[in-house]
Amino acid sequence: MTKPGRRHGLLALALALLLPLPLAAQATCRVDARPLAFGMLWDLSSRGADAESLVLLDCATAGGLRVSLGPGLNAVQASDRKLRNGASSLPYQLYTDAARSQRWGDGTGGSSAAMAPGNAMLTVYARIPPTPTPPAGSFSDAVEVTVDW
Numbered sequence: 651m652t653k654p655g656r657r658h659g660l661l662a663l664a665l666a667l668l669l670p671l672p673l674a675a676q677a678t679c680r681v682d683a684r685p686l687a688f689g690m691l692w693d694l695s696s697r698g699a700d701a702e703s704l705v706l707l708d709c710a711t712a713g714g715l716r717v718s719l720g721p722g723l724n725a726v727q728a729s730d731r732k733l734r735n736g737a738s739s740l741p742y743q744l745y746t747d748a749a750r751s752q753r754w755g756d757g758t759g760g761s762s763a764a765m766a767p768g769n770a771m772l773t774v775y776a777r778i779p780p781t782p783t784p785p786a787g788s789f790s791d792a793v794e795v796t797v798d799w
Contacts, residue, residue: 679709683795686776688733691783694740698780700750705772707765711799715765717772718757719744720794728755733778733789740789745775757796767799 686703709715724732724739732739744754746763754774755761763772 677709677711677799679707679711679715679797679799681795681797682706686774688742688776688778691778694778694781694783696780699778701776703774703776705774705795707770707772707797709767709770709797709799711767713767713799715767716757716762716798717765718762718796718798719754719774720756720796722791722793724791728758728761729753731791731793733791735784735787735789738784738787738789740778740784741781742776742778742791744793745777748773748775750775750777757798 682705684704684706686701688699688701691699705717707715707717719728721728722731724734729743731742731744733742734740743750746752746754753761754763765772
């Protein structure tokens with residue numbers, strides 16, 4: 651019987667980089683999270699902004715997988731994610747669906763994505779809701795990707 655395992659990586663938001671962490675179980679799983687960038691934004695007050703990124707998985711495990719996304723460096727809970735630039739912040743959220751109706755969270759309350767073992771390309775959908783436009787600058791966050799089996 652394979653022991654439950656866990657694999658971590660970082661989903662980079664804005665300009666941060668992926669930093670894979672070592673695997674701590676018998677099965678193997680490789681995570682490659684691509685950077686997510688909202689690009690240059692001007693007026694967020696009327697429509698907000700959307701972006702997409704990918705998480706690529708190559709997992710040889712005996713059972714199903716669960717992929718969760720942490721709260722990021724600037725929040726305590728996944729439901730309160732923020733992009734930061736000094737004292738300024740922008741709220742944002744990550745989703746499992748293109749309609750951006752299913753939040754992709756840290757696994758609490760069913761907020762993770764389930765999948766079968768093997769190779770997968772998961773799309774991460776992001777949204778900054780309509781919000782007052784902050785001062786100009788580069789806003790960033792880094793979110794940990796966790797794969798449980």
